[in-house]
Amino acid sequence: MADIGKPAAFDGIGRVRFGAGSLQRLSALLTLFALVIGFGLASSAFLSVNNGLTILLQTSVIGILGIGMTMVIITGGIDLSVGSVLALAGVISGFAVKAGLPVFPAMTLGMLAGAACGLFNGFVITRMRIPPFVATLGMMLIARGLALQLTGATPVSGLGRSFGMLGNGALFRVVEMQQSGFPRVIFPGIPYPAILLAVVAVLIAYILRRRRIGRHIYATGSNEEAARLSGVRTDHTKLYAYTMSGALAGIAGNVLMSRLVTAQPSEGVMYELDAIAAAVIGGASLSGGVGGVGGTLIGAFIIGILRNGLNMSGVSAFIQQIVIGFVVIGAVWIDQIRNRPS
Template sequence: MSDASKPASEFGLSGMIPAGVSLHRLSALLTLCLLIAGFALSSPAFFSINNGLTILLQTSVIGLLGIGMTLVIVTGGIDLSVGSVLALSGVVSAMAVKAGVPVVPAMGAGVAAGAACGAFNGLVITKLRIPPFVATLGMMLIARGLALQLTGAIPISGLGEAFGLLGNGALFRVVEMRPNGFPNVIFPGIPYPAILLLIVAVAVAYLLRRRQIGRHIFATGSNEEAARLSGVRVDRTKLYAYTMSGALAGLAGNVLMSRLITAQPSEGVMAELDAIAAAVIGGASLSGGVGTISGTMIGAFIIGILRNGLNMAGVSAFIQQIVIGFVVIGAVWIDQIRNRP
């Protein structure tokens, strides 16, 4: 039976997770556990509450970008623009706040700017038939250039405490005032970025596995022509995936700039590599048609914990890049072995 004549269920419309993906995700989870054990043994401070909160905050941005990247990779594409879109979205939000717009609508404008960049990627890919690598590479340059041009390459500061609430606030935080007038944090609470990541991950996982658009995303990546013959609107599905990737990059930009309480137009450089790494380490196939949000979350935490543990060990940022690079190559190599007939 040819690919074009196979039933739609064989191309992901059934929503089932292939056994290879589960095995890959299990191996990624085992790797995560080994990393945690190794760093905990090397540094007693690794299991401290403050360090755990630091890991959650660092991983939240990688996770949000990785979720959007997973949607794109499952369709058989790639999005190299998410780091630049992150910076542009943060700049748009900050400029809106400076213009007197309330924080929530201002951040909504930032997310909308990210979604617009993603939609542009999708239109260029589907209408102009430009390969995703080239189209999103172009958007990477456009978005970074816009962020730098709008700000004059100067950070936007003085955004107020309300702007920093999303990135620095926490649920159930308990603080008491000491007699000397200084606050004492009894319980640091659950960071808002971690809660936001959980909500987004659950929502997108539900969308992928229980909604029609999710099944269409898998079908498009598994075999585009077979999906089209099965009635899937392939171009619209790709447009949706890239728009979601841009919107989530915009959300990640709000989280990051809120943490800094400053909009940095130079932020997000090489963030797309972390997003790709999280998705691939978690089991997403660069050939398309395979990927899970839970796997991407495991991959995001592997990268976050690896960076955190190496920082605590005093390893330079340059060596960290080398280590992450080898991890990505290893994950892609495993993916290639899995896809061999």
């Protein structure tokens, strides 16, 4: 037990292991604060509790995807399939509920489908020696095609109230009945997706920092040949990272479809790009070996707050894309500066 309660050692690890990305993480954090202050000044509604919870809800899907993406990016890879896998997993959860399964096992099945897609990615990459970009591009088409084929491209609806619980429910929701007979929401509660995001973040951060497999994920991305010669099973490590990314995409799919209370086979297009952007803004390096859950969360919230704030300021969705595009380029530019030999 002594190992857990040693703050000095733990601080040291945090400082050192992620030291390379700390400059960028700091700048990302400052950007996040600047955004909050800027949008807060622009619109009074932005800083309300309700809007804060909305942002939490909106960011949770990208956050969960981004955390899985981070694991893959640290190994030096990329996972372009998460958006499609999210859709396929959601569709499978939907079908399972339709087939009469209770919601929890049905969603577990969806998550496992996501994990299976990730495992396939890992298999193609490690056994067939296909570059991650190509392998996951293939899976992106395969999973999307499967989702569309299974559903005939039509949404699976009529899933019942309980299917919508995960996406629309909230913890500590306080509602008061008014005399007029209408309910008044005193505190909207913490959305379940946000709680799920927090759980996923803590779990993956723990795996990356405190478990052997996490250490191996960093080592594999840092120098794959060195890791192999040191006795790290780099293939197993990569297989693990891609499977986790797929499983988290499955969880994100459940959250998203539950929010819509419909399994939409065409959902999640281009989400992989948001997930990559979140990881990269948060300090993950596409050349591997660097990155972390904390940074990716900041990155996800930067994207989420940009979307939300620009929406509230009445900026069109097209302009939003342009802005986020520039943010991603800026973040990667900082990454480049950092990797330049000083």
